[in-house]
Amino acid sequence: xxxxxxxxxxxxxxxxxxxxxxxxxxxxxxxxxxxxxxxxxxxxxxxxxxxxxxxxxxxxxxxxxxxxxxxxxxxxxxxxxxxxxxxxxxxxxxxxxxxxxxxxxxxxxxxxxxxxxxxxxxxxxxxxxxxxxxxxxxxxxxxxxxxxxxxxxxxxxxxxxxxxxxxxxxxxxxxxxxxxxxxxxxxxxxxxxxxxxxxxxxxxxxxxxxxxxxxxxxxxxxxxxxxxxxxxxxxxxxxxxxxxxxxxxxxxxxxxxxxxxxxxxxxxxxxxxxxxxxxxxxxxxxxxxxxxxxxxxxxxxxxxxxxxxxxxxxxxxxxxxxxxxxxxxxx
Amino acid sequence: xxxxxxxxxxxxxxxxxxxxxxxxxxxxxxxxxxxxxxxxxxxxxxxxxxxxxxxxxxxxxxxxxxxxxxxxxxxxxxxxxxxxxxxxxxxxxxxxxxxxxxxxxxxxxxxxxxxxxxxxxxxxxxxxxxxxxxxxxxxxxxxxxxxxxxxxxxxxxxxxxxxxxxxxxxxxxxxxxxxxxxxxxxxxxxxxxxxxxxxxxxxxxxxxxxxxxxxxxxxxxxxxxxxxxxxxxxxxxxxxxxxxxxxxxxxxxxxxxxxxxxxxxxxxxxxxxxxxxxxxxxxxxxxxxxxxxxxxxxxx
Numbered sequence: 001x002x003x004x005x006x007x008x009x010x011x012x013x014x015x016x017x018x019x020x021x022x023x024x025x026x027x028x029x030x031x032x033x034x035x036x037x038x039x040x041x042x043x044x045x046x047x048x049x050x051x052x053x054x055x056x057x058x059x060x061x062x063x064x065x066x067x068x069x070x071x072x073x074x075x076x077x078x079x080x081x082x083x084x085x086x087x088x089x090x091x092x093x094x095x096x097x098x099x100x101x102x103x104x105x106x107x108x109x110x111x112x113x114x115x116x117x118x119x120x121x122x123x124x125x126x127x128x129x130x131x132x133x134x135x136x137x138x139x140x141x142x143x144x145x146x147x148x149x150x151x152x153x154x155x156x157x158x159x160x161x162x163x164x165x166x167x168x169x170x171x172x173x174x175x176x177x178x179x180x181x182x183x184x185x186x187x188x189x190x191x192x193x194x195x196x197x198x199x200x201x202x203x204x205x206x207x208x209x210x211x212x213x214x215x216x217x218x219x220x221x222x223x224x225x226x227x228x229x230x231x232x233x234x235x236x237x238x239x240x241x242x243x244x245x246x247x248x249x250x251x252x253x254x255x256x257x258x259x260x261x262x263x264x265x266x267x268x269x270x271x272x273x274x275x276x277x278x279x280x281x282x283x284x285x286x287x288x289x290x291x292x293x294x295x296x297x298x299x300x301x302x303x304x305x306x307x308x309x310x311x312x313x314x315x316x317x318x319x320x321x322x323x324x325x326x327x328x329x330x331x
Numbered sequence: 332x333x334x335x336x337x338x339x340x341x342x343x344x345x346x347x348x349x350x351x352x353x354x355x356x357x358x359x360x361x362x363x364x365x366x367x368x369x370x371x372x373x374x375x376x377x378x379x380x381x382x383x384x385x386x387x388x389x390x391x392x393x394x395x396x397x398x399x400x401x402x403x404x405x406x407x408x409x410x411x412x413x414x415x416x417x418x419x420x421x422x423x424x425x426x427x428x429x430x431x432x433x434x435x436x437x438x439x440x441x442x443x444x445x446x447x448x449x450x451x452x453x454x455x456x457x458x459x460x461x462x463x464x465x466x467x468x469x470x471x472x473x474x475x476x477x478x479x480x481x482x483x484x485x486x487x488x489x490x491x492x493x494x495x496x497x498x499x500x501x502x503x504x505x506x507x508x509x510x511x512x513x514x515x516x517x518x519x520x521x522x523x524x525x526x527x528x529x530x531x532x533x534x535x536x537x538x539x540x541x542x543x544x545x546x547x548x549x550x551x552x553x554x555x556x557x558x559x560x561x562x563x564x565x566x567x568x569x570x571x572x573x574x575x576x577x578x579x580x581x582x583x584x585x586x587x588x589x590x591x592x593x594x595x596x597x598x599x600x601x602x603x604x605x606x607x608x609x610x611x612x613x614x615x616x617x618x619x620x621x622x623x624x625x626x627x628x629x630x631x
Contacts, residue, residue, distance in 0.1 A: 173467035178452070178460035178476065185442045185453050191404065192440035192512075196454050197428035197519055198461070206463050328443045328501035 001277055001285060004146075010270030012147045014262040017225035020160035021047075021218045022264065025242040026249070026257030027167045028214030033243075034251035035175060036207040037187030039092050042083075042099030043215045043242050045106045048234035049075045050216025051223035052110055052119060058128035060118055065131035069220065076216030080209040088204045103239065111231025124230025132224050156225045163221065164258055167214055172254045174210075183207055184252070244308055250318025259319055267307065271300040340379055340571055345584030345592075347573075348375030355380040355523055355554050356401065356432075358412030363396055363405065370396045371407070372578040378523070383545065383555040385565045385586075388575035389598065394558045395437055397575070398527055402434045403427040414523070429456060433521035437528045437558070439508040443501025447492060450500050450511060451483035452476070454518025483518060490514040490544065506537040513544060524548060526557035530564050542568055566590070574598070 013019065025043050032038040040046075053072025057063040063071070083102060087095040110119045119125065136155040142148060149157060174180050182203050185193045194200050223229040241264065242257075249260025275296035278285040284293075291299070317323050339352055354377040363371040371393040378384050386394050399405035401412060403424035412419055414432050428434075442450050458479065459465050460472030487493045490510045495503060500511060509529055516524055529545065530538055538561075546568055548555050559565055565572060565586060572589040574582040576598035582589050589595050 170467065173469075174463075177466035177469070178458045178472060179463055179466035181445070181449055181453055182461055184445060188442035188444055189440045191436070192442060193453070194404070194424045195402070195428055195434050195436070195440075196515065197425050197433075197456050198453075199423075199425050325444055325499065328499055 006270055006273045006277065008146045009273045010266045012149070013269035014266035015147065015157070016149070016265070017153065017156050017160060017221065019261050019265045020157070020164060021222040021225070022242050022245050023164050023258045023261035024160075024167060024218035024221060025215050025238070026246040026261050027164070027171060028211035028218070029242055029246050030251060030253075030257045031171065031183075031207055031211035031214065034246065034253070034256070035180065035187060036183045036204060037092065038088075038204060038208060038211075039096035040099045040208070040211065041096045041236075041239055042101075042103030043211075044234040044236060044238040045099065045103030046076050046079060046212040046215030047219030047222065047238065048103070048106050048110055048231070049079050050219030051229045051233070052125075052219075053216070054220050055120075055125040055128045055223055055229045056118060058131075059120075059125045065128075068128070072220055073213055073216055076212045077209050080212035081205065084205045084208045088201055088208065100236065100239075103234070103236065107231045107234050109231075110234070120230065122230060122232070124228055124233075126228040128229075129224050129227045153225070156221070160221045160225070163217055167217070168254050168258060175254065179203075244304070247308070247318055248311060250321035253318070253320035256318055256320045263319070264304070267304055268300055271303050272297065275299050340382060340585075343379075345582075345588045347580040347583045348373075348377065349583060351377045351379040353380045354378060356412065356414055356556075358401065359410060361397070361400060361407050361410030361412060363393075363400055363407045369578050371400060373397065373410070373580055376412075376573070376580065378554065378556055379571060380554050381549065381552060382570040383549050383557070383568055384571045384573060385569035386556060386558045386573050386575065387560070387562075387565055387589075388581075391577075392575040393578040394575055395527055396578075398434060398525055398558065402432060402525065404434075428519060428521075431520075431522035432525065433516045433519045433523070434525040435509075435512045435516055435527055435529065437531065439505070439512050441500040441503065441508045441511055443499060445500055446497050447487065447500055447503070447511060448480070448483055448496045450515050451487060451518055452479050454515040455479040455482070456519055479518075486514045486517055491540070506533040506541075509533055509541065510537075510544070513541075517548075521553065523554040523556065526555065526559075528558050528560065530559055530561045538564070562590075 025047055028046065029040060029043055032040040050072045053075040054068040057068035057071050058065060079102075083095070083098055087098045109115055111122055111124075112119075113121055115121070133152060133155070136151065138151050138154050141150040142154050175183075182193065182198055186200055186203055190200050219234075222233065242261075245260035245264040246257045247260070248263050249256030249258065275291075276293060279288065279291055279293040279296040286296075311318070317325070343349055343351060356376070356378040358373060358376040361371060361373045361376070362369060386397070388394055396405065400407045401419070403419065403422055403426070414427070414430060417430075419427055422430075442453070445453070458472065459475055465471045484493065484496075487496060490513065492507065492510055492514065495507065500508070503511060509532075513524075513526065513529065526545070529541060533541060542564060545555060545557070557569075569586055572584060572586050573580055574589055574592075574595045581598050582592045582595045584592070
């Protein structure tokens, strides 16, 4: 058992590209769910549209990289509007149904054989990150003992964490403003806000678009970090991992989704690494008649799920949440 | 009598839907059907400006539905209605509020996880900081926000909620919530304020101060329309009473005129309203008990 390896792999994951992707997705969900009370169960769809928007522009249509980014973000805005127009006037659960269905449709379309010419089928698209990699100012990777990143990852991390910081800054600025107050009020009671002369539909739409764009940014970072993108990258559990990250950190807190995503990936990778070591090798710590190494890779999901349950029972407000605020619901 | 102090309605007849000298709200042929039930069926309705009008009637008479229809929270099947002379047909609820017709709710809607002062600030209209593109830049809206906060603090002091300024609205008592909702609706600076059962669930001590607040709304030139079951309140503060039963307006007039109207008494209180319930219960209980005793005696 090598705890150094476990710790370093867990840390590398908590600070790595995956954590960035989920932090951005969870920041978007925080705007939707934490502040506005919109149940978006299709954040994976927004991410997919962001990632594929870039890849399709650059690979399929040979457009410049920056134009691709712009079109990708525009596409997430369009998706938010298409989803919002029919559902935002209805009860919250309709949005949840529409978004989860849309995300699945998008995933299947992006991965389908019939659309292979545009989206690359099950292999997806690659080779769109050249312009991004050419901008890389670093000469070599980084190695500070316990964790190390290669040159390409270091550049992705720099850009990714900068995006996370900017997103948090924007959310913080918005949520302390009267605009953010309207969103939080809509979460509490739509009709009361309407009775005070606010166009609730317009505010919900703005929130849906903003959170969707954050999700799209997450998809773009994902695409760039693995220099490949395919439909199967955006299954429904992507959305639910992002929700888990949000709830761990605490909803309706600016830094909640970021810290939540880091903790989530620290635990996922750390526990996974622990069990793969404990069941691997010629003389495993856990005998193979109790658990084989293929079973071990699933145990981390069970443990993270258990952890989430315990969190909901003993600290439902998450890391940053305010218990007093949450207790008001019980009245 | 309040009605005598407010001469605008002095010569107006006590008949349902009678024209008023200066109506702020006018409506005609308003109907709303829920399945087989015609919840609202109002031929004509006028609300006089600058007075307190009470809307009373038994449960299910359609008072709250009429409120919803007038304020755009629900859409009637037929009819037309106007506020200050402009039609409100197909005008969404938030625009109705912006035009100066603000309502409160029967089940108080405070924003629980916002503080009392934040609840108040939300009520102000035309806030620059509520626009997405200017929201991130504080200097663009901070002076307006300060003015809003001053106005909110004045209202909180007037409604004696200033001690609760920083508390979550969800921690207030039922009566305080009613006060907060009323104060918050004043942040919109409405011409017409529509209160849906302002006294429901409020203790008697707070009731007196609420009555005072409603009267003060009229005294500062606003029009008040309220739904209420509390007859003392209706008699005490209203200048005009409109009585609804089964969706239609059955009577209208001063509180005294309405309360002595036989049709109203029958519709609103039921035709057995003179019978004392406790007496009736006691005598029937006694009869039942005697009957039982007799039964037992014959069995023995």
